[in-house]
Amino acid sequence: MSDTTTPSLPEEIAARLRDRITGGILRPGQHLSEAVLAADMQVSRNTLREVFRLLTREGLLTHLPNRGVSVAVPSMGAILDIYRVRRLIELPALANARPRHPAIARMSEAVDDARAAREAGDWQGVGSANMQFHAGIVALTDSPRLTAFFAQLTAELRLAFGLIDDAQELHAPFIETNQDLLHRLVAGDTQGAAEHLASYLDRSERLVLEAFARIEMR
């Protein structure tokens, strides 16, 4: 945000690895060998270790002493916790929003992106756009700390999404919901928008938990 310079190499590698994880290329539980991943990423082991620390603190990786790191496996407890925190943050953010806040443009963009991704059959993209939409909601608070914290939650949540096969059912139904929510917001009906969001979060959480339960039992 305050740094316009190119992000340092470890940050860059962290971003790439983050994409691989949330993109589902690296499955939860999978062990990551320092040597092979360093060779794969074309960086030294030392640099990669810095990256590991970063992502571990973000909750994307799990570190066991002397046994290396592996992709974190989301638990039901984690999902419940994340949705609880989302409610705590997003609902007041929306309820107290100024109706002409710049972040609204980002939310509007996100809705468009989601539509485009749906047309293209890119369900992964729909998920990304949806998360962008909610990041916009948090941006309404103008709080850098909340924004950063939420980004972390988002990353962790996408880990869980990756486990669910039919991502289609997960995000697609909410595009129209988001559109509607956005309309209410620009119309100044923050209260109605917040109520809408509350029911969205309930439905989304249930969907994730159900899909998760189906998976955990095999």
Next chain:
Amino acid sequence: MSDTTTPSLPEEIAARLRDRITGGILRPGQHLSEAVLAADMQVSRNTLREVFRLLTREGLLTHLPNRGVSVAVPSMGAILDIYRVRRLIELPALANARPRHPAIARMSEAVDDARAAREAGDWQGVGSANMQFHAGIVALTDSPRLTAFFAQLTAELRLAFGLIDDAQELHAPFIETNQDLLHRLVAGDTQGAAEHLASYLDRSERLVLEAFARIEMR
């Protein structure tokens, strides 16, 4: 939390450095040389760099590419943001608390510790205990993510406290307030406790901002 084994060396160094920063031994704005600090901490430069990444992400250090790290200097904007987030988290935490939650014991301990520290004239200790008290409030939510996030806010806030000379005036008046708040909580008056907390946060924020303004103008 989940790790009962001894924390790895970088974590340990990070903790030590964190203490030095929040303890005021390292002043905000002070530049930290990798070479001398590595020698001082008796660790290699590589290990220290991992630590730097950690604390940078926590907001305690500022990293400028090719110019190394220095202790972060808190800004008024940061303080405002932190208190806003604190309200967002702490008020609902208290309002929705179960009156016999285990975290209440921690809060009670914190009050006692604060008293003991005040007797001993250890104002630094009063500050620590006060923060422990508020960490207890957050613990009422049973949310590991909120707890971790709050710990981060706390560390950053103590950075600002360190700049203020008379830490005495900063925390001491709130010992009785906390005690009172605790009584209301165990009595089941969560609403009253929350209102109490709200006024506490207002006063505390004002005190910090005023002291901060006095300092910034020289």
Next chain:
DNA sequence: TCACATTTATTGTTCAACAATCCGCGCCGA
């Protein structure tokens, strides 16, 4: 089959080296 020693692979940490970048200093010309 089980318990135990041994080997092997991986991680944890250090060290030394070199490239890249920034900072201060002296030089030079106007």
Next chain:
DNA sequence: TCGGCGCGGATTGTTGAACAATAAATGTGA
């Protein structure tokens, strides 16, 4: 005198290799 210019020197960024420490895998004997 003053302001640009280039040049070292110091610090950071990154790498590679080395070795110790630990855990997993393997083999051995009863």
